[in-house]
Amino acid sequence: MNQISSVAVTQGPTLFVADAEVATLADWPSAVAALGAAYALPVTPEMVPPRAMARGKGFWLRGMFAVSPSGEYMGCKLIAASPRIHRASYLVALYNQQTMDLAALIDGSRLTGLRTAATAAVAVNLLAPAKPLKVAVIGSGFEARGLLEALMATREVASVRVFSPTPASRERFAASFSASVDIQAVTEPRAAIEGADVVFCAARSRDESPVIRGEWLEPGMTVVSIGSTLPEQREVDEATMARAALIVADMPEEVAHETGDGLAASAHGVNIEEKLASLADVASGRTAGRRSPDDIILYKSVGSALQDVVIAEMLLHKAQEQGRYITMPATIQTIDK
Structure with missing residues:
Protein backbone atom coordinates (compact mmCIF):
# COMPACT_ATOMS: atom_id res chain seq x y z
CA MET A 1 0.00 0.00 0.00
CA GLY A 113 4.78 59.72 -7.30
CA LEU A 114 7.73 57.35 -7.20
CA ARG A 115 6.43 54.85 -9.75
CA THR A 116 4.97 57.48 -12.10
CA ALA A 117 8.24 59.37 -12.44
CA ALA A 118 10.41 56.25 -12.56
CA THR A 119 8.25 54.69 -15.29
CA ALA A 120 8.42 57.94 -17.27
CA ALA A 121 12.22 57.75 -17.04
CA VAL A 122 12.06 54.19 -18.39
CA ALA A 123 9.97 55.45 -21.32
CA VAL A 124 12.31 58.38 -22.05
CA ASN A 125 15.34 56.08 -21.95
CA LEU A 126 13.65 53.87 -24.55
CA LEU A 127 12.30 56.63 -26.80
CA ALA A 128 14.52 59.73 -26.60
CA PRO A 129 17.80 60.14 -28.52
CA ALA A 130 21.00 58.85 -26.92
CA LYS A 131 22.59 62.20 -26.12
CA PRO A 132 22.56 64.82 -23.35
CA LEU A 133 18.94 65.92 -23.28
CA LYS A 134 17.38 69.36 -23.43
CA VAL A 135 14.29 69.11 -21.28
CA ALA A 136 11.11 71.19 -21.02
CA VAL A 137 9.05 70.93 -17.87
CA ILE A 138 5.45 72.16 -17.83
CA GLY A 139 4.40 72.29 -14.20
CA SER A 140 6.22 72.91 -10.93
CA GLY A 141 4.52 70.62 -8.43
CA PHE A 142 5.76 67.39 -6.88
CA GLU A 143 4.94 65.38 -10.05
CA ALA A 144 7.09 67.68 -12.19
CA ARG A 145 9.87 67.54 -9.63
CA GLY A 146 9.79 63.74 -9.57
CA LEU A 147 9.89 63.50 -13.36
CA LEU A 148 13.00 65.65 -13.57
CA GLU A 149 14.73 64.00 -10.60
CA ALA A 150 14.15 60.50 -11.98
CA LEU A 151 15.48 61.46 -15.40
CA MET A 152 18.53 63.25 -14.01
CA ALA A 153 19.33 60.16 -11.92
CA THR A 154 19.52 57.96 -15.02
CA ARG A 155 20.38 60.20 -17.99
CA GLU A 156 22.62 63.17 -18.71
CA VAL A 157 20.54 66.34 -18.91
CA ALA A 158 22.11 69.27 -20.74
CA SER A 159 19.58 71.98 -19.88
CA VAL A 160 16.07 72.53 -18.52
CA ARG A 161 13.44 75.20 -19.08
CA VAL A 162 10.41 75.21 -16.81
CA PHE A 163 7.05 76.93 -17.08
CA SER A 164 4.16 77.06 -14.67
CA PRO A 165 1.52 79.78 -14.54
CA THR A 166 2.58 81.05 -11.11
CA PRO A 167 5.85 83.01 -11.38
CA ALA A 168 6.93 82.32 -7.81
CA SER A 169 6.40 78.57 -8.25
CA ARG A 170 8.43 78.25 -11.44
CA GLU A 171 11.23 80.42 -10.03
CA ARG A 172 11.31 78.33 -6.87
CA PHE A 173 11.39 75.13 -8.94
CA ALA A 174 14.30 76.43 -11.03
CA ALA A 175 16.22 77.57 -7.97
CA SER A 176 15.92 74.15 -6.35
CA PHE A 177 17.69 72.49 -9.32
CA SER A 178 20.13 75.28 -10.17
CA ALA A 179 23.08 73.68 -8.38
CA SER A 180 22.88 70.49 -10.45
CA VAL A 181 21.71 71.51 -13.94
CA ASP A 182 21.49 74.51 -16.26
CA ILE A 183 17.87 75.54 -15.68
CA GLN A 184 15.78 78.58 -16.58
CA ALA A 185 12.23 79.59 -15.66
CA VAL A 186 10.30 81.02 -18.62
CA THR A 187 7.08 82.98 -18.94
CA GLU A 188 5.29 80.95 -21.63
CA PRO A 189 4.88 77.18 -22.18
CA ARG A 190 5.93 77.50 -25.81
CA ALA A 191 9.21 79.12 -24.74
CA ALA A 192 9.94 76.10 -22.54
CA ILE A 193 9.18 73.62 -25.31
CA GLU A 194 11.10 75.30 -28.13
CA GLY A 195 14.20 73.27 -29.03
CA ALA A 196 13.63 70.58 -26.37
CA ASP A 197 14.35 66.89 -26.86
CA VAL A 198 11.98 65.84 -24.06
CA VAL A 199 8.82 67.61 -22.91
CA PHE A 200 7.48 66.72 -19.47
CA CYS A 201 3.88 67.73 -18.89
CA ALA A 202 2.74 67.46 -15.30
CA ALA A 203 0.13 70.20 -15.11
CA ARG A 204 -3.52 70.73 -15.96
CA SER A 205 -5.33 74.04 -16.39
CA ARG A 206 -8.10 74.98 -14.01
CA ASP A 207 -10.70 74.77 -16.79
CA GLU A 208 -9.27 71.44 -18.04
CA SER A 209 -8.27 72.89 -21.41
CA PRO A 210 -5.07 71.38 -22.89
CA VAL A 211 -1.77 72.90 -21.77
CA ILE A 212 0.29 71.38 -24.63
CA ARG A 213 -0.49 72.35 -28.23
CA GLY A 214 0.56 70.14 -31.10
CA GLU A 215 1.56 73.17 -33.17
CA TRP A 216 4.36 73.88 -30.66
CA LEU A 217 6.03 70.50 -31.13
CA GLU A 218 9.10 69.99 -33.28
CA PRO A 219 10.35 66.89 -35.14
CA GLY A 220 12.14 64.39 -32.91
CA MET A 221 10.52 65.42 -29.63
CA THR A 222 9.49 62.93 -26.96
CA VAL A 223 6.48 64.17 -25.00
CA VAL A 224 5.57 62.73 -21.59
CA SER A 225 2.02 63.34 -20.36
CA ILE A 226 0.96 62.08 -16.92
CA GLY A 227 -1.92 64.38 -15.94
CA SER A 228 -4.96 63.25 -17.95
CA THR A 229 -6.14 60.04 -16.32
CA LEU A 230 -9.93 60.55 -16.27
CA PRO A 231 -12.49 61.44 -18.98
CA GLU A 232 -12.93 64.96 -17.66
CA GLN A 233 -9.20 65.75 -17.54
CA ARG A 234 -7.16 67.31 -20.36
CA GLU A 235 -3.43 67.87 -20.77
CA VAL A 236 -2.47 67.59 -24.47
CA ASP A 237 -4.63 68.67 -27.41
CA GLU A 238 -5.92 66.71 -30.37
CA ALA A 239 -3.12 67.99 -32.62
CA THR A 240 -0.53 66.51 -30.26
CA MET A 241 -2.19 63.11 -30.53
CA ALA A 242 -2.50 63.49 -34.31
CA ARG A 243 1.14 64.51 -34.84
CA ALA A 244 2.53 61.68 -32.73
CA ALA A 245 3.96 58.91 -34.91
CA LEU A 246 3.66 56.58 -31.92
CA ILE A 247 1.67 56.81 -28.68
CA VAL A 248 3.23 54.62 -26.00
CA ALA A 249 1.02 53.92 -22.98
CA ASP A 250 1.39 52.05 -19.72
CA MET A 251 -2.30 51.03 -19.98
CA PRO A 252 -3.26 51.38 -23.67
CA GLU A 253 -6.98 50.62 -23.37
CA GLU A 254 -7.43 53.13 -20.56
CA VAL A 255 -5.47 55.82 -22.41
CA ALA A 256 -7.59 55.34 -25.54
CA HIS A 257 -11.02 55.05 -23.95
CA GLU A 258 -10.94 56.54 -20.44
CA THR A 259 -8.82 59.71 -20.64
CA GLY A 260 -10.00 63.12 -21.74
CA ASP A 261 -7.11 63.43 -24.19
CA GLY A 262 -7.83 60.09 -25.83
CA LEU A 263 -11.58 60.64 -26.04
CA ALA A 264 -11.18 64.14 -27.50
CA ALA A 265 -8.68 62.97 -30.11
CA SER A 266 -10.97 60.13 -31.22
CA ALA A 267 -13.91 62.53 -31.42
CA HIS A 268 -11.84 64.69 -33.80
CA GLY A 269 -11.07 61.77 -36.08
CA VAL A 270 -7.63 60.77 -34.79
CA ASN A 271 -7.17 57.01 -35.12
CA ILE A 272 -5.43 56.37 -31.81
CA GLU A 273 -5.61 52.60 -32.05
CA GLU A 274 -3.37 52.40 -35.12
CA LYS A 275 -0.54 54.31 -33.42
CA LEU A 276 -0.95 52.99 -29.87
CA ALA A 277 1.64 50.65 -28.32
CA SER A 278 2.12 49.36 -24.80
CA LEU A 279 5.22 50.30 -22.85
CA ALA A 280 5.73 46.60 -22.13
CA ASP A 281 5.84 45.80 -25.86
CA VAL A 282 8.34 48.60 -26.55
CA ALA A 283 10.54 47.68 -23.57
CA SER A 284 10.61 44.00 -24.53
CA GLY A 285 11.34 44.74 -28.19
CA ARG A 286 8.05 43.31 -29.46
CA THR A 287 7.19 46.75 -30.87
CA ALA A 288 9.70 49.20 -32.31
CA GLY A 289 9.99 52.50 -30.48
CA ARG A 290 11.47 55.43 -32.35
CA ARG A 291 11.54 54.54 -36.05
CA SER A 292 12.88 57.87 -37.33
CA PRO A 293 14.91 60.67 -35.71
CA ASP A 294 12.14 63.07 -36.77
CA ASP A 295 9.26 61.14 -35.18
CA ILE A 296 7.27 62.89 -32.48
CA ILE A 297 6.57 60.26 -29.82
CA LEU A 298 4.04 60.64 -27.02
CA TYR A 299 4.20 58.65 -23.79
CA LYS A 300 0.88 58.75 -21.94
CA SER A 301 0.60 57.39 -18.44
CA VAL A 302 -2.47 56.70 -16.34
CA GLY A 303 -0.61 54.58 -13.81
CA SER A 304 -0.58 50.83 -13.42
CA ALA A 305 -0.71 48.38 -10.56
Missing part, protein backbone atom coordinates in the same frame (compact mmCIF):
# COMPACT_ATOMS: atom_id res chain seq x y z
CA ASN A 2 1.43 3.33 -1.05
CA GLN A 3 1.76 5.97 1.60
CA ILE A 4 1.37 9.63 0.74
CA SER A 5 3.73 11.74 2.78
CA SER A 6 2.52 15.12 3.95
CA VAL A 7 5.03 17.95 4.05
CA ALA A 8 4.20 20.72 6.44
CA VAL A 9 4.56 24.21 5.01
CA THR A 10 5.63 26.78 7.55
CA GLN A 11 3.86 30.10 7.06
CA GLY A 12 6.14 33.10 7.20
CA PRO A 13 5.41 36.33 9.05
CA THR A 14 3.94 39.45 7.50
CA LEU A 15 6.24 42.48 7.43
CA PHE A 16 5.10 46.10 7.63
CA VAL A 17 7.08 48.87 5.95
CA ALA A 18 6.02 52.28 7.23
CA ASP A 19 6.05 55.57 5.34
CA ALA A 20 9.20 56.80 7.11
CA GLU A 21 11.04 53.67 6.01
CA VAL A 22 9.76 54.02 2.43
CA ALA A 23 11.17 57.55 2.38
CA THR A 24 14.57 56.25 3.48
CA LEU A 25 14.64 53.21 1.20
CA ALA A 26 13.41 54.78 -2.04
CA ASP A 27 15.91 56.04 -4.60
CA TRP A 28 15.50 56.89 -8.27
CA PRO A 29 18.16 54.62 -9.83
CA SER A 30 16.78 51.54 -8.05
CA ALA A 31 13.19 52.41 -8.97
CA VAL A 32 14.00 53.02 -12.64
CA ALA A 33 16.10 49.84 -12.84
CA ALA A 34 13.37 47.71 -11.23
CA LEU A 35 10.68 49.00 -13.58
CA GLY A 36 12.91 48.74 -16.64
CA ALA A 37 13.65 45.10 -15.82
CA ALA A 38 9.97 44.32 -15.16
CA TYR A 39 8.72 45.85 -18.39
CA ALA A 40 11.33 43.91 -20.38
CA LEU A 41 9.81 40.62 -19.13
CA PRO A 42 6.62 39.07 -20.56
CA VAL A 43 3.55 40.82 -19.13
CA THR A 44 0.10 39.66 -20.24
CA PRO A 45 -3.15 41.63 -19.83
CA GLU A 46 -4.36 39.02 -17.34
CA MET A 47 -1.46 39.95 -15.05
CA VAL A 48 -2.64 43.58 -14.86
CA PRO A 49 -6.46 43.67 -14.95
CA PRO A 50 -8.51 46.88 -15.01
CA ARG A 51 -8.80 48.78 -11.75
CA ALA A 52 -12.00 48.67 -9.72
CA MET A 53 -13.70 51.41 -7.71
CA ALA A 54 -16.46 51.52 -5.11
CA ARG A 55 -18.07 54.92 -4.54
CA GLY A 56 -19.92 56.37 -1.57
CA LYS A 57 -21.24 59.87 -1.02
CA GLY A 58 -18.13 62.03 -1.12
CA PHE A 59 -15.62 59.19 -0.87
CA TRP A 60 -14.33 56.20 -2.83
CA LEU A 61 -12.21 53.08 -2.57
CA ARG A 62 -10.08 52.03 -5.55
CA GLY A 63 -8.32 48.71 -5.99
CA MET A 64 -5.48 48.02 -8.45
CA PHE A 65 -4.05 44.51 -8.90
CA ALA A 66 -1.00 42.97 -10.59
CA VAL A 67 1.18 39.89 -10.76
CA SER A 68 4.88 40.75 -10.90
CA PRO A 69 6.73 39.15 -13.83
CA SER A 70 9.64 38.47 -11.43
CA GLY A 71 7.79 35.39 -10.17
CA GLU A 72 8.11 36.51 -6.55
CA TYR A 73 5.07 38.54 -5.54
CA MET A 74 1.61 39.59 -6.60
CA GLY A 75 -0.27 42.37 -4.95
CA CYS A 76 -2.76 45.17 -4.86
CA LYS A 77 -2.82 48.84 -4.06
CA LEU A 78 -5.85 50.14 -2.20
CA ILE A 79 -6.65 53.84 -2.14
CA ALA A 80 -9.29 55.26 0.18
CA ALA A 81 -10.03 58.91 -0.58
CA SER A 82 -12.55 61.58 0.28
CA PRO A 83 -12.40 64.76 -1.80
CA ARG A 84 -15.05 66.11 0.54
CA ILE A 85 -12.73 66.13 3.58
CA HIS A 86 -9.45 66.18 1.60
CA ARG A 87 -8.06 62.97 3.08
CA ALA A 88 -6.65 59.79 1.56
CA SER A 89 -4.70 56.69 2.55
CA TYR A 90 -2.76 54.18 0.44
CA LEU A 91 -1.85 50.57 1.17
CA VAL A 92 0.05 47.97 -0.89
CA ALA A 93 -0.32 44.30 0.04
CA LEU A 94 2.19 41.79 -1.36
CA TYR A 95 1.49 38.05 -1.53
CA ASN A 96 4.08 35.35 -2.17
CA GLN A 97 3.34 33.76 -5.55
CA GLN A 98 4.60 30.35 -4.40
CA THR A 99 2.96 30.03 -0.98
CA MET A 100 0.02 32.51 -1.15
CA ASP A 101 1.20 33.95 2.20
CA LEU A 102 0.67 37.65 2.89
CA ALA A 103 4.32 38.69 2.77
CA ALA A 104 4.12 42.42 3.43
CA LEU A 105 2.00 45.48 3.93
CA ILE A 106 3.62 48.68 2.69
CA ASP A 107 2.47 52.26 3.21
CA GLY A 108 1.74 53.39 -0.34
CA SER A 109 1.50 57.14 0.16
CA ARG A 110 4.76 57.82 -1.70
CA LEU A 111 4.45 55.05 -4.27
CA THR A 112 2.31 56.87 -6.84
CA LEU A 306 2.26 46.64 -12.17
CA GLN A 307 4.32 49.72 -11.37
CA ASP A 308 3.07 49.79 -7.78
CA VAL A 309 3.76 46.10 -7.19
CA VAL A 310 7.22 46.21 -8.77
CA ILE A 311 8.22 49.25 -6.69
CA ALA A 312 6.77 47.65 -3.55
CA GLU A 313 8.72 44.48 -4.33
CA MET A 314 11.92 46.51 -4.67
CA LEU A 315 11.23 48.35 -1.41
CA LEU A 316 10.56 45.07 0.42
CA HIS A 317 13.89 43.64 -0.71
CA LYS A 318 15.72 46.75 0.49
CA ALA A 319 13.79 46.78 3.76
CA GLN A 320 14.79 43.16 4.43
CA GLU A 321 18.43 43.86 3.56
CA GLN A 322 18.58 46.88 5.88
CA GLY A 323 16.26 45.65 8.63
CA ARG A 324 13.85 48.55 8.06
CA TYR A 325 10.54 46.85 8.77
CA ILE A 326 8.25 45.75 11.56
CA THR A 327 7.35 42.08 11.95
CA MET A 328 3.64 42.03 12.61
CA PRO A 329 2.64 40.11 15.75
CA ALA A 330 -0.05 38.21 13.84
CA THR A 331 -1.11 37.65 10.25
CA ILE A 332 -3.92 36.17 8.21
CA GLN A 333 -3.97 32.40 7.95
CA THR A 334 -3.05 30.75 4.64
CA ILE A 335 -5.26 27.68 4.30
CA ASP A 336 -5.18 24.48 2.23
CA LYS A 337 -7.95 24.61 -0.32
